[in-house]
Amino acid sequence: MKVESSINASNALFDEEFETLSPGQVRRHQDGLWSPQWGYIRSMSTFYRGKLSRWIDREVTLDSLQELPFTEKDELRISQETTAPFGDYVACGEAGVSRLHRTSGTTGRPLILANSAADAHRIAQVGARSMWAAGLRPTDRVVHCLNYCMWTGGFTDHTILEATGATVVPFGVGNTRLLIDSIVNLGINAISCTPSYPGLIEQVLRESTDLRPRDLKLTLGLFGGEAGLDNLDLRNAMEEKWGFRIRNANFGLSEVLSILGGQTDWTNDLLYHASDVVFAEIVDPATLQRLPIEEGTVGELVCTHLQKECQPLVRYRTRDVVTVTGVDRGPDGRTAWRFRVTGRTDDMFNVRGINVFPSAVRVAVESLPQWASGIFRIVLKGDGPYDRITMTVEAAQGLPATDWPKAREQVEAAIRTRVGSTADVTMVPFEHFPRTEGKTRWVEKEA
Structure with missing residues (x-):
């Protein structure tokens, strides 16, 4: 036809x-x-x-x-x-x-x-x-x-x-x-x-x-x-x-x-x-x-x-x-x-028996605009499986550094609730990660 x-x-x-x-x-x-x-x-x-x-x-x-x-x-x-x-x-x-x-x-x-x-x-x-x-x-x-x-x-x-x-x-x-x-x-x-x-x-x-x-x-x-x-x-x-x-x-x-x-x-x-x-x-x-x-x-x-x-x-x-x-x-x-x-089967990684998709982590981080900008990086060391999600998360624009410990708690709790895995979050300043016109990479792999 x-x-x-x-x-x-x-x-x-x-x-x-x-x-x-x-x-x-x-x-x-x-x-x-x-x-x-x-x-x-x-x-x-x-x-x-x-x-x-x-x-x-x-x-x-x-x-x-x-x-x-x-x-x-x-x-x-x-x-x-x-x-x-x-x-x-x-x-x-x-x-x-x-x-x-x-x-x-x-x-x-x-x-x-x-x-x-x-x-x-x-x-x-x-x-x-x-x-x-x-x-x-x-x-x-x-x-x-x-x-x-x-x-x-x-x-x-x-x-x-x-x-x-x-x-x-x-x-x-x-x-x-x-x-x-x-x-x-x-x-x-x-x-x-x-x-x-x-x-x-x-x-x-x-x-x-x-x-x-x-x-x-x-x-x-x-x-x-x-x-x-x-x-x-x-x-x-x-x-x-x-x-x-x-x-x-x-x-x-x-x-x-x-x-x-x-x-x-x-x-x-x-x-x-x-x-x-x-x-x-x-x-x-x-x-x-x-x-x-x-x-x-x-x-x-x-x-x-x-x-x-x-x-x-x-x-x-x-x-x-x-x-x-x-x-x-x-x-x-x-x-x-x-x-x-x-999610993607080739992006998926395993944390203590749980299959984790970066897209699910992103949803959790983006659900907290008062605490985080929504930009982050997951760092995977070695081939896994892993015992926790190690990641760096940008603080929300204007969020004072004194509130970062609370922001970290909120992000870790959101990930635990949505993904079911423990996260180890490090907070960094707003715009720590460069913005891009193209695709953003959410996962960094280290040997």
Whole structure:
């Protein structure tokens, strides 16, 4: 099914025909897409002809897909080391590659990413569904503040914003004072960036202008690249300070699809917008068995491309742990299933038998804005398991040093309550850690 978008500022949905299909209709559409995609992979991917040699002559359905082995990120890295630059999982010739990116390298050696023109178009269309659901319209003027230096979040997400019909200001990262002037002088009303970047903007406002965050008159914040926006205390505090609506509009993985899901106005959960491009499975992190996508399911998200020309992936382990929060039709007619990202299996560490996710620690720290700024670092020494969470936490702005012992007690208690583990907290002054335009690293590992 080819779904064409009709951009109209009054439309509630970007791709109404697809976004309102029933789950049964979506699955039939997926089955129809997977059959030729499987044939394409068998014919064109050297990597999968070897990896899936036992199955390569069989007709694999989306039901029997779960019998196939997973694809791991390290396999892709090794593939690219031996067959540079794209790896032997590239399934098209050089003439078919329209765009080259690389991953940010947050979880290891960066991957080189290849997209055909058709791949790039699908990325833009699915991403535009998410941005539209988040509230971006052709009447908006949005400044895009993610890194354009080869990172997918820069140029490719720029094309996503443009696909909504909005006016896009390609700012990138750095020169925050110029960004402030541009927002004020160009009538920009929306910003696309990481959730931690407004903290840097606020710092520059305080140090070099008489303006407050609300004086910029931004009405919409489109965030991605970091966890934390599920914390309602943090969201409410940011919305009160800045005066804009906050949307986590940009959940995805560069090697799979730049944007898989995002929020809309009637829920704080993420909607899975990519069902016609990426088939999602949820597997039990312990047994790795497929689980039903139904309310209450918790497991690791696994992705298979239904439409991908350059670097198609089969059963790719994202390492993101998600909780399904709903599968019913929303009040706007959207039928996408809803979920929250609760952690990553590769970020998880063990403290006295308890699996700890940094995102859970972040929620605990950010629940205490009167005591802590919300910025911290967890320090892991050795390979673990660990007997406590050793961490450094910034004090709240203006909190006197005489109150730091009390702040430490409050943070340790919040972590013990939310995470179930003992924390050893060291308090440091406000703005001890540098603010960044990009992703914030919450964990530091020492040998």
